[in-house]
Amino acid sequence: EPEVTQTPSHQVTQMGQEVILRCVPISNHLYFYWYRQILGQKVEFLVSFYNNEISEKSEIFDDQFSVERPDGSNFTLKIRSTKLEDSAMYFCASSGQGGDQPQHFGDGTRLSIL
């Protein structure tokens, strides 16, 4: 069964540094999402992406965040100047077109800001 893959599995970064999290969605999917989960808390929506532009974004997704689909397979989340509170598990998800297509999640990247 095809899967969403994410790299790296764990990223440790100094506060203030830029970080890029990478995702390869399922190949025939058209909708891409980033979520985050602070340890022990619920999964929170960050941003959705379709047709090379952002469809929706949450209040969490401020000017420090950006997303990009640099080629036909990768989908990236960039945090420009990381803060301690950015420490979380970041999940990428993708879904196909059609209202009956569920979102499939990757294994996540654990981001630790020191």
Next chain:
Amino acid sequence: GENVEQHPSTLSVQEGDSAVIKCTYSDSASNYFPWYKQELGKRPQLIIDIRSNVGEKKDQRIAVTLNKTAKHFSLHITETQPEDSAVYFCAASSMNYGGSQGNLIFGKGTKLSVKP
């Protein structure tokens, strides 16, 4: 915006018993309600979902019910097994203009422990 409440936060059952987890949502435009199972340190995995044009859906030991009028939906697991132990999240979303789902709004999760 949408708000999803989930309870209980923890649930402990004996192997073989049933488990029920309940969620309520606030936005009447929500029309898609998935349930995800998350084992420690792993990805959320979709276990069952239901759309607003259906009142109940069943898949082996797992069933989900939806009451649109009351804006609540529930997950039912029968004949629980130790491997059912995990955190379960409900979520709600609405179909967006492109014909796929909008963003998922998750509940806070229920930690289910099944004791052998």
